[in-house]
Amino acid sequence: MELSFSIFIAISSLTFMTPILLASVGEIITEKSGVVNIGIEGILIASALAAALTAIVTGSLTLSLATAVLTGALIGFTHGAIAVYFRSDQIIAGLAVNIIAYGATVVSLASIWGAHGASPRLEVYTPALNVLGYKVPFISLASILIALIAWYALKKLRVGLALRACGEDPRAAEALGVNVNMARILATTIGGALAGLAGAFLAIEIVGQFTRGIAAGRGFIALANVAFSGWNPLLAIVGAYAFGFLEALSVYVQQHALEYAYIAKTIPYLGTLAIVALAGWKARMPRSLAKPYIKE
Amino acid sequence: MSSREHVVLMKGIVKVYPDGTQALKGVDFEASEGEIHALLGENGAGKTTLMRILYGEIRPTKGEIYVFGEKADFKSPREALRSGIAMVYQQFSLIPSLTVAENIYLALSSVRRISPAEVRARAEELSRKLGWSMPFDYPIESLPVGLRQRVEVLKALLAGSKVLILDEPTSVLTPLEVEELFKVLKSLRDEGMTIILITHKIREAKRVSDRVTILRRGLKVGTFKTAEISEPSLARLMIGEEIELTVKGGIPKPGAQALVVEKLKVKDDMGVLRVKEATLTVKYGEIVGIAGVQGNGQRELVEAIAGLRPAIAGRILIDGVDATRLTASKRGKLGLSYIPESKLVGLALEMNIVENSIMTLLSRFTRRLVDVDWGKARDNAGDIVRDFGVVCRSLDDTVKSLSGGNQQKLMVGREIRRRPKILVAHEPTQGLDVATANMVRRRMLNLRDEGSAILLVSSDLEELLSLSDRLLVIYDGRIVSEGRPEDYTLEKLGLLMGGVIDASYG
Amino acid sequence: YRQVQAPTETVTAPGKVRVAVLFDVGGRGDLSFNDMAALGAEKAKRDLGVEVEYNTPKSLAHMVPLLEELSRGGKYDLLILVGFLWVDALNKTADKFPKQKYALIDASTGVRRDNVAEFVFKEQEGAAVVGVLAAGMAREVQRELGESGPIKVGAVAGMSIPPLWRFHIGYLFGVKYFEKKTGERVEFYWTYTGKFDDPALGYSAAWTFLGQGVKVLYGLAGLTHVGMFNAVIDWNERGGGRALAIGQDASQEWFNPKYIPLSGSKRVDVAAYKAIEMVVKGAWRGGLVVLGYAEGGVGVWDLEGVKYFAQIAYETGQLKGLTPDDIVRIVKDARGKYVKSDVEAIAKELEGLIVTGKIVFKEPASEEEYLSIIRELEKGNLNAALAKGSIG
Amino acid sequence: MMLAMGESGLRKVYPVLESLAALIAGIIGGFIVSAVLGYDPFASISLILLSGFGNIEYLLSISVPLTLSALAFIVPLRAGLFNIGVEGQAYVGALAAVYVSSLTGFPLPIILAPLAGALIGFLIGVLRVYRGVNEVVSSIMLNWTLFYTVSFTISRYLRDPVIVHQSVRVDRMLSALEALLIALAITIAVHTILYRTTLGYYIRVMGSSPEALKYSGSSESRVTLTAMSLGGVLGGLAGALQVYTVSGFIDVTMSAVFGIGFMGIAAGLIGRATAVGALPASILISALIIGGHKLELVLGAPPELADVMIGVMMLALSAPYALRLLSSKVLG
Numbered sequence A: 001m002e003l004s005f006s007i008f009i010a011i012s013s014l015t016f017m018t019p020i021l022l023a024s025v026g027e028i029i030t031e032k033s034g035v036v037n038i039g040i041e042g043i044l045i046a047s048a049l050a051a052a053l054t055a056i057v058t059g060s061l062t063l064s065l066a067t068a069v070l071t072g073a074l075i076g077f078t079h080g081a082i083a084v085y086f087r088s089d090q091i092i093a094g095l096a097v098n099i100i101a102y103g104a105t106v107v108s109l110a111s112i113w114g115a116h117g118a119s120p121r122l123e124v125y126t127p128a129l130n131v132l133g134y135k136v137p138f139i140s141l142a143s144i145l146i147a148l149i150a151w152y153a154l155k156k157l158r159v160g161l162a163l164r165a166c167g168e169d170p171r172a173a174e175a176l177g178v179n180v181n182m183a184r185i186l187a188t189t190i191g192g193a194l195a196g197l198a199g200a201f202l203a204i205e206i207v208g209q210f211t212r213g214i215a216a217g218r219g220f221i222a223l224a225n226v227a228f229s230g231w232n233p234l235l236a237i238v239g240a241y242a243f244g245f246l247e248a249l250s251v252y253v254q255q256h257a258l259e260y261a262y263i264a265k266t267i268p269y270l271g272t273l274a275i276v277a278l279a280g281w282k283a284r285m286p287r288s289l290a291k292p293y294i295k296e
Numbered sequence B: 001m002s003s004r005e006h007v008v009l010m011k012g013i014v015k016v017y018p019d020g021t022q023a024l025k026g027v028d029f030e031a032s033e034g035e036i037h038a039l040l041g042e043n044g045a046g047k048t049t050l051m052r053i054l055y056g057e058i059r060p061t062k063g064e065i066y067v068f069g070e071k072a073d074f075k076s077p078r079e080a081l082r083s084g085i086a087m088v089y090q091q092f093s094l095i096p097s098l099t100v101a102e103n104i105y106l107a108l109s110s111v112r113r114i115s116p117a118e119v120r121a122r123a124e125e126l127s128r129k130l131g132w133s134m135p136f137d138y139p140i141e142s143l144p145v146g147l148r149q150r151v152e153v154l155k156a157l158l159a160g161s162k163v164l165i166l167d168e169p170t171s172v173l174t175p176l177e178v179e180e181l182f183k184v185l186k187s188l189r190d191e192g193m194t195i196i197l198i199t200h201k202i203r204e205a206k207r208v209s210d211r212v213t214i215l216r217r218g219l220k221v222g223t224f225k226t227a228e229i230s231e232p233s234l235a236r237l238m239i240g241e242e243i244e245l246t247v248k249g250g251i252p253k254p255g256a257q258a259l260v261v262e263k264l265k266v267k268d269d270m271g272v273l274r275v276k277e278a279t280l281t282v283k284y285g286e287i288v289g290i291a292g293v294q295g296n297g298q299r300e301l302v303e304a305i306a307g308l309r310p311a312i313a314g315r316i317l318i319d320g321v322d323a324t325r326l327t328a329s330k331r332g333k334l335g336l337s338y339i340p341e342s343k344l345v346g347l348a349l350e351m352n353i354v355e356n357s358i359m360t361l362l363s364r365f366t367r368r369l370v371d372v373d374w375g376k377a378r379d380n381a382g383d384i385v386r387d388f389g390v391v392c393r394s395l396d397d398t399v400k401s402l403s404g405g406n407q408q409k410l411m412v413g414r415e416i417r418r419r420p421k422i423l424v425a426h427e428p429t430q431g432l433d434v435a436t437a438n439m440v441r442r443r444m445l446n447l448r449d450e451g452s453a454i455l456l457v458s459s460d461l462e463e464l465l466s467l468s469d470r471l472l473v474i475y476d477g478r479i480v481s482e483g484r485p486e487d488y489t490l491e492k493l494g495l496l497m498g499g500v501i502d503a504s505y506g
Numbered sequence C: 001y002r003q004v005q006a007p008t009e010t011v012t013a014p015g016k017v018r019v020a021v022l023f024d025v026g027g028r029g030d031l032s033f034n035d036m037a038a039l040g041a042e043k044a045k046r047d048l049g050v051e052v053e054y055n056t057p058k059s060l061a062h063m064v065p066l067l068e069e070l071s072r073g074g075k076y077d078l079l080i081l082v083g084f085l086w087v088d089a090l091n092k093t094a095d096k097f098p099k100q101k102y103a104l105i106d107a108s109t110g111v112r113r114d115n116v117a118e119f120v121f122k123e124q125e126g127a128a129v130v131g132v133l134a135a136g137m138a139r140e141v142q143r144e145l146g147e148s149g150p151i152k153v154g155a156v157a158g159m160s161i162p163p164l165w166r167f168h169i170g171y172l173f174g175v176k177y178f179e180k181k182t183g184e185r186v187e188f189y190w191t192y193t194g195k196f197d198d199p200a201l202g203y204s205a206a207w208t209f210l211g212q213g214v215k216v217l218y219g220l221a222g223l224t225h226v227g228m229f230n231a232v233i234d235w236n237e238r239g240g241g242r243a244l245a246i247g248q249d250a251s252q253e254w255f256n257p258k259y260i261p262l263s264g265s266k267r268v269d270v271a272a273y274k275a276i277e278m279v280v281k282g283a284w285r286g287g288l289v290v291l292g293y294a295e296g297g298v299g300v301w302d303l304e305g306v307k308y309f310a311q312i313a314y315e316t317g318q319l320k321g322l323t324p325d326d327i328v329r330i331v332k333d334a335r336g337k338y339v340k341s342d343v344e345a346i347a348k349e350l351e352g353l354i355v356t357g358k359i360v361f362k363e364p365a366s367e368e369e370y371l372s373i374i375r376e377l378e379k380g381n382l383n384a385a386l387a388k389g390s391i392g
Numbered sequence D: 001m002m003l004a005m006g007e008s009g010l011r012k013v014y015p016v017l018e019s020l021a022a023l024i025a026g027i028i029g030g031f032i033v034s035a036v037l038g039y040d041p042f043a044s045i046s047l048i049l050l051s052g053f054g055n056i057e058y059l060l061s062i063s064v065p066l067t068l069s070a071l072a073f074i075v076p077l078r079a080g081l082f083n084i085g086v087e088g089q090a091y092v093g094a095l096a097a098v099y100v101s102s103l104t105g106f107p108l109p110i111i112l113a114p115l116a117g118a119l120i121g122f123l124i125g126v127l128r129v130y131r132g133v134n135e136v137v138s139s140i141m142l143n144w145t146l147f148y149t150v151s152f153t154i155s156r157y158l159r160d161p162v163i164v165h166q167s168v169r170v171d172r173m174l175s176a177l178e179a180l181l182i183a184l185a186i187t188i189a190v191h192t193i194l195y196r197t198t199l200g201y202y203i204r205v206m207g208s209s210p211e212a213l214k215y216s217g218s219s220e221s222r223v224t225l226t227a228m229s230l231g232g233v234l235g236g237l238a239g240a241l242q243v244y245t246v247s248g249f250i251d252v253t254m255s256a257v258f259g260i261g262f263m264g265i266a267a268g269l270i271g272r273a274t275a276v277g278a279l280p281a282s283i284l285i286s287a288l289i290i291g292g293h294k295l296e297l298v299l300g301a302p303p304e305l306a307d308v309m310i311g312v313m314m315l316a317l318s319a320p321y322a323l324r325l326l327s328s329k330v331l332g
């Protein structure tokens, strides 16, 4: 690879990692509070549709982002509330979110635009910066910032300590004066909101419209990235970036080995797996993850 | 009500848990300013429940609460904290992965706005005043229990509490640490604080409290001035019937060496060396007790003996066989049985009683290599349940649905009924009421009399003194003393357990 | 060069003919052959007054039972099967229901049956002309930017399956033909994204190519290449670069006529329409129908076609802000700007060779054969791709 | 709370009540979505619910491989392991079935396919035990890796001489009845393994508490490896049965097998993570999917309406406590 091309790939991977990073950080926040939400894929899809619909109807980027974030937050909130008050099996509920979101968005696509695959094109863009001559969407930088903030907040701020307390030992957290139920719902809502932003980014910045099942598994990649990172937002940046970078690399490798095109496609997946297996940082998940907290 | 005296007033408290358990059946309770008030009662009497209600953690089914003369209706501990009530639970309310400072900050900031730096400064000042040196930047999980309790107390005091509830605070402390704690409590009382001390140790209540309230099976028996009531009458009021407080065994007839531990070194989950060259021997037909403050390596020691934790160095001989590298099940086949301290280890809570009843002896209930004989297992489970009085609806109940005490009975019963050649028992009577605990003790003595070797680790010193034929003291991962129980006084034991003296002394 | 005509009106016949269109897995919304099949059927519905129903199997697992059930039911005069995944189901079913008529589109069972009409396309032929034009367009973009060095063209493809092998061969052939005729060096970039439904992946694959200086990208990946379009648009409008995209199957210029001035055609709609028409007119004939350049089955969309699809998009609300006429005007300008007459001449020449049958492309029967053709083409051996005729 | 006398009786029927309630919730969910989006809700729902049962042979042939996939998910789940790798295991199982069949003919593939699946399950287990890699991470990554690797193998080594994109086909197919018998036999086997054997015992102990497992004399690594391998065996079988009862071949786009692992998770969970629940749940899901096909054909509504119903059903099943709350409110 030439140097300038390497720099190009290095910079543009920032764009491609963004949805995965945002969703991962959201999920880390959610899981730190003791709730697991494997419905991120569904949130990505649903909020991408919300972003597209709003952008088309209003033409406003701000509104479009806001609706997507709100949609994500709403789904996250619902998931959290069901988990907290109905003590749901969070895994089943999350899978259900995925299935419902996929089905409902395809059905909506047909009933809103009479289309089966894609919405009309969106005529909005997110603002972007120019880094060494290459486009870097502002949201991509923001996503890194969000990861840093999440890391800092989880480590230092009261709200972060409180969240972690809920994920470690909800009973003790409650005794420490934390409202565990509220904290968990708050966390899933924030997690959902970030996944919502990721969905909007996917639709607005990358694809330029809504397409059926637009996330194409990125929600699950984000989920894997959460475990990959050991619930650390900083390492989540590394994981998301590595995946984006390896995806680009696989395109490059194929050029030189057409007969191994299929094999080249495995690069991002095997590469990520190799990183986790070799790095082997001992990840400890929040002790009370996915366990309902029953007060009495 | 006169608000001056009755800092806390609870009237007609009834509590029915969601599963229908009637924990409190109309209890009145009051505590005044500047007193240490002991709340005495057997296991399951409702002491903790009453205080959890006062602390706002759970809501009473019926009843009224007044704090400083005002009607209180706390919806959460946060509200109670704001009103000046703090509680230190039996299981500490600390987040293991957070540091001391973070834990304290989290607790204080839920009461009012405060910066981490300010919390830190005030915590340091207070601990200096109490003469404690606290490792503020260490995660709780790296601290010994005694220190964790101090964190809890610091937390409560810093929150500006006027009422401090302590739930069985002494059960995890050395006698020395108990003294320390009582000294602090008394000085706090003298400063005007109200201290409610939950305990079922009559002697403690007698020593430290000003007044005592006794609960029995969800009802209040009465409130008395401590000075005006004797220990035997307290015991009678508490238990409701005369029972022997201690069990005495026959004369031991030690035989061959059953269990030998040589220069054993063991690490804990965090990789910290917890057992540092421990050496001990248990012979057939004797009970060897180990005394020690929680966190001095006894858990790692017995887990290593049971085969749940690798030994870093040293040897373990079971019935003469070098078992250092053997798996837990191989050791079981050599005749070793182990009662763990934690029910999470000793029981599969999601599974039913029958399934749990064969957990350590699956091979005895297996036909043709893999086929589990459930008929036989069911019989076995029925025997345990009957023999140890496990209260359950049916043998198909999940163990999760049993009360803590009944879970303990099931686990202990399973191991004792196995008639092991060698039994390693870690806190075998925890959570059991006195009658059942005594039954378990008697069964262990029977086992010994039948020739089994027993290694008993317990935090109940009276239990140790009355059951052991030989007594060891563990401190900081080493056996620091060995002798016959008659050789020890409670005071000397305390000093040994606290590491103040070692065996060479006296 | 001859461009493919927009679908034109035909006779309106009466009759209560019932047709079911059975899509490929994934179904409508691929902006590619499934949608095109629906388009043809809808046109037949309007023009021929037939009743059309649609069905999308959830997975290949459902194809055999579904087809059997519909055949047994006997409710439909014609079952249109879209995509090669139906081959097996058809082989299992067709002989059991000799009265049921089937039309298989974009694949062949390899067996001739009276009740089965099969429509296959010579993707190589259309793609070859696209290749010439793509190289020419890339050259103009490069000139416009004042860049020197080899011309760079590329494609973002879906999965490595036979239709895409044919596209690959044709496209590369066209590029090499251009190289031969002009003597200008062209670098060729091709990637299989492995998916037909992941536009974000299409974006990142395209972006990687654009970063390597590729100036024209051909989209051969269904929904996935929607992301490629967006990457090209971004590259122009926000990346500070200049590049063009080429669509495929339907005319996709209306997506963004400025940067997508060209689309290859593959008339799945014509095939569907023809099949229905045979039934309606009582002119059914089983057997293989090969739709090549000469038959108007593949090629490059002309402005009429561009307008036709822009019109559909306009009516369904997909196209906003611009009218179909605007689209046509912009496309015309763009084509004028980027397709120079020398290139047009080369394209015409190649087209002539194809239409007159002077050259006929090989049908790769295996992946090995496909790969070896590609290797030869890369070396400049154009004849390796030909079953008949040769390039001098 | 509950009436004291009926309590234990109620406990027994609760799972059934919950499943019923979930079905109803699913129906209501589908009803609302179809009504909101402008399709006749009564017609839509009755089509989706009933038409699936019109052709039992069709229904069964689709349900059987799905059952295997559900079982493949359930077995590790009972040990607390989340086997999302069924998908990839099914790929290699299908590949092995087709390949071995081309070399030897029936019944050997049915033996070797599970072995291939087991290898993948074992690998996931090894990564977890020896490298501490969370099985969710490795499964997700391996699924895609295997997708492309199997595609590669088909396109390179297994093409059909006549129809290029297809692999060599298996030499005989199983009838729906044969498949059903196999599924029943395997269900019984899995149930027996889980509840009657020492292995199943240890699997369940681990699912309850890994600490207790060690205490009971087994080890987490051993059970992890066996449970994942067993899951892999079933996943491989799911792929093989998909080929043997449904498709007869696999193609480079893997569409014969694609998605079976993910649907299996849904079926396993709707079947309440029990071996005996897997088959009924698979039949229900398959019927809904077939119903979705009919819906599109008859009403022109998107077949994905069936997905919405399946999802709502799962959501309802995820929170049995909601039902308990509801019934305690209703009963007083």
Ligand SMILES: Nc1ncnc2c1ncn2[C@@H]1O[C@H](COP(=O)(O)OP(=O)(O)OP(=O)(O)O)[C@@H](O)[C@H]1O
Residues within 6 Å of the ligand: A296, B017, B018, B019, B021, B022, B023, B041, B042, B043, B044, B045, B046, B047, B048, B049, B050, B200, B403, B431
């Ligand atoms: N969460 C709960 N749900 C149902 N019943 C409970 C719960 N907690 C306690 N109980 C029951 O309430 C009664 C009182 O329990 P509590 O914990 O208050 O006793 P205690 O006096 O503190 O006992 P101990 O000395 O063992 O701590 C017991 O019968 C117990 O079984």
Ligand SMILES: Nc1ncnc2c1ncn2[C@@H]1O[C@H](COP(=O)(O)OP(=O)(O)OP(=O)(O)O)[C@@H](O)[C@H]1O
Residues within 6 Å of the ligand: A294, A295, A296, B017, B019, B021, B043, B044, B400, B401, B402, B403, B404, B405, B406, B431, B432, B433
């Ligand atoms: N969180 C909970 N939710 C529902 N029931 C509970 C809960 N915790 C405990 N229980 C039930 O409450 C009862 C008492 O439990 P607990 O362990 O507090 O009793 P205990 O005081 O230890 O009893 P024992 O006197 O036998 O030791 C049991 O039936 C148990 O199943």
Ligand SMILES: [Mg+2]
Residues within 6 Å of the ligand: B043, B044, B404, B431
């Ligand atoms: Mg208790």
Ligand SMILES: [Mg+2]
Residues within 6 Å of the ligand: B047, B048, B049, B090, B167
């Ligand atoms: Mg208590």
